[in-house]
Amino acid sequence: MNTLVLKNKFRSNATLLTNEFIDEHMPQANGEFIKVYLFLLRHIDNLDACISIPVIADCLNNTETDIIRAIKYWENQGLLTLDRDRDENIVNLEINPTPILNHKERRNTPAPSPEATPTSPIPFEPYKVKKSAEELKTVLHITELYLGKPISSTEAESIIYLYEDLDMSADLIEYLIGTCVDNGNKSIAYINKVAFDWHDKGIRTVKEAKVESRKYNKIYSTVLNAFGIVNRGLAKQEINYIDKWTNQYDFSVEVIEEACDRTIFHTSQPNFKYADSILKGWYKNSVSTLEDIVALDKQHDQETAAKKAIESKINGKSSKTARIAKGNYEKRGDFDYDSFAEEQIKARIAARRS
Secondary structure, eight states: OOOOOOOOOOOOOOOOOOHHIIIIITTTSOHHHHHHHHHHHHTTTOTTOOBOHHHHHHHTTOOHHHHHHHHHHHHHTTSEEEEEOTTOOEEEEEEOSSOOOOHHHHTTSOOOOTTSOOOOOEEBOOOOOOOOHHHHHHHHHHHHHHHTSOOOHHHHHHHHIIIIISOOOHHHHHHHHHHHHHTTOOOHHHHHHHHHHHHHTTOOSHHHHHHHHHHHHHHHHHHHHHHTOOSSOOOHHHHHHHHIIIIISOOOHHHHHHHHHHHHHHHSSOOHHHHHHHHHHHHHTTOOSHHHHHHHHHHHHHHHHHHHHHHHHHHHHHHHHHHHHHHHHHHHHHSOHHHHHHHHHHHHHHHHHO
């Protein structure tokens, strides 16, 4: 009998997740916390890697503060064991196969089963969130100075969210609020809108924010000049229109200016709604440059000319038909109906006599 040679081409490329985690922990946990746990579980066997909080944040498209919060959550749940240095920096992390109970529960709990295999720890680059309560108080105080009033608890929570969750620096928040107030907007909702836009664009420093602000100031001034608006700033609704054109439609200053010029030409007044209808049409037609507008205009002219040609042809046929009908009518008008009727009557009388 020949010897069978067995070859295994299967290589495990999977992450093992316990049923206990799915049944007991997953239903109660925040979705972002679960993502962090799964990410750690995925890298637990990669002993050569040294994971850092910033790396995890980048991979999961999240803030470093959120990553820290998630890790602390799973530590409190007993699923993670953290090693810290003297400065409270996380330097080691270990995933526990079964939850480790707190010290009060441990006294009446038997030791873990020997079958539970401990996992290898994940080495961490030392990291500590550089945030302070004193700095946060300063940020809130500066906010009140800019807004010119005491802020409510809801407004304070919004600023705290920018500081802690979006990880914006105190200097960046101060510049953010100052810029919004200078543009005539003291609404926290608007400040948050700008903050989220900066965050999505990767703006993390005051220098980067200044570049973005100069871009917006140019757009605002361009619209004001194109519409001939003087001696006043932009109203909130007008700013919302411009933000829509730049953020949602992603149009350049030149394209927006062209729409404003056409608005003045057709309406003789600064009509933001009319300009928005123009830009909305360009957006639907994938316009992004002035050259695209020229091409779209040419296409529109060709379609209009073709349509007029068809209408002219139809109108020509209608005119010919009308002329024929008119001629027939005129011919009928030359016919002496009375004489014809009289002859018909005479013919019928003569027929009866005979």
